Amino acid sequence: MNPGDQQHQENVERGQVSTHEDERAYQVVFRAAAQPPRVDITPGFADRVMQRIAAREVAVGRREWAWLIAGMVLMVVAAIVSMALTGFRFNLTFLDPVKGLVAMGIAMAFLFHWIDRKWIRPTSV
Amino acid sequence: MDEKSLVTQVLAGEAGAFRLLVERHQRLVMHMITRVVDRLEDREELCQDVFLRVYDKLGEFAFQSKLSTWIATIAYRQAINHLRKQKMKWSEIPEDDQWQQRWGMTDTPADLLEDAQQEEWVRQLIDQLPVQYRTVLTLYHLEHFDYREIGEATGMPEGTVKNYLFRARQLLKEKVILWQRSEKV
Incomplete structure (x- = not known):
């Protein structure tokens, strides 16, 4: 210098x-x-940003549903094919001795999921 | 509303808070983009892209700098990426003296703006400077960022920021002196 x-x-x-x-x-x-460059922020700029965010979220939501449905369909198809090929017969009698435990496990899973959606996610986003 | 409350409200999903954030920083983003990107038609969309990125990444903002510095960082990167994608002029600052002689010689003030003010002419010269010089000048003089904040926004070391700011002003000053001397003749 x-x-x-x-x-x-x-x-x-x-x-x-x-x-x-x-x-x-x-x-x-x-x-x-120190003079600003000649820029014209067109009226409604913030609105257009908000519209793009909303449109994108709708698109993302649709995509997520599409993947979910595709996954479920594939899973069902795979299960049917596997059962047809292996001659598998649906039999849950092995769960009889632990019926209560299984029921409690499922109930806990639902409870934790509900707590997560209701209380945890809104505060940690 | 202070920055922290604003960010917290945006993260809590309040659309009105994000709109306020956009309104508060749209001028900064527009200045950054305008200084780097020449094509008028690309600017607004790029500015919108900057705010979409801000929206996506706001959860990662840890208040280690001012929100405006963080947004300026995103705007600068977005603008530079745009130049790279479009293969537009984006290069290191030329080292040769010939560049400095060529710079600003395409239009003399008399040819370009007979009746215009010196400052307007200098502003046009600023637009012809290398991107790095323009950005540093804008952030320092217009947005009142300090050297550290400019360094954060652009990824340049503080010493480089000081050097670019000095060189940009010096180049402009030399042009102004040439003009002032020619006016006296």
Whole structure:
């Protein structure tokens, strides 16, 4: 950095009035640089941003549903094919001794899911 | 409403809070984009893209800097990525002296703006500076960011920010002096 120029810039930045040619030129530069560029923020800019966010969320929601349905259909198809190929017969009698435990497990899963949706997600987003 | 409450409300899903955030920072984003991207038709969409990115990433904002600095960072990156994608002029600042002689010589003030003010001419010169110089000048003089904040927004070391700011002002000053001398003749 040129020390002379650096000094001139510092003087102008401090608002020092000077008749020095360089400092007068720097004053013009500083004033021009502080002017905003010619931009027109068209009215409703924030609205358009909000509309894009809303439209995107609808699209994302649709995509998520589509994936969910596709996954479920695939799972059912895979289960049917597997049962047909292996001759599997649906039999849950092995669960008989732990029926209560299984029921409690399912109930807990629902409870935790409900608590998560109701209390945890809204505060941690 | 302070920054922290505003961010908290946006994260809680209040659309009105995000609208307020956009309204508070739209000018900053528009200035950043305008200084970097020349094509008028790309600017508004890019500004909107910046705010969509802000919306997506706001949960990661940890209040380690001012919200405006963080938004300026996103705006700067978005603008530079746009230039790269469009293969527009985006390069390191040329080192050669010839560039400095060529710069701003395409239009002399008399040719370009006979009746216009010096400041308007200087503003046009600013638009012809390399992107890095323009950005640093804008953030410092217009948005009143300090060197550290400009460094955060642009990813440049503080020393580089100071150097670019000094060089940009010096280049502009030299042009102003040439003009002032030519006016006296």
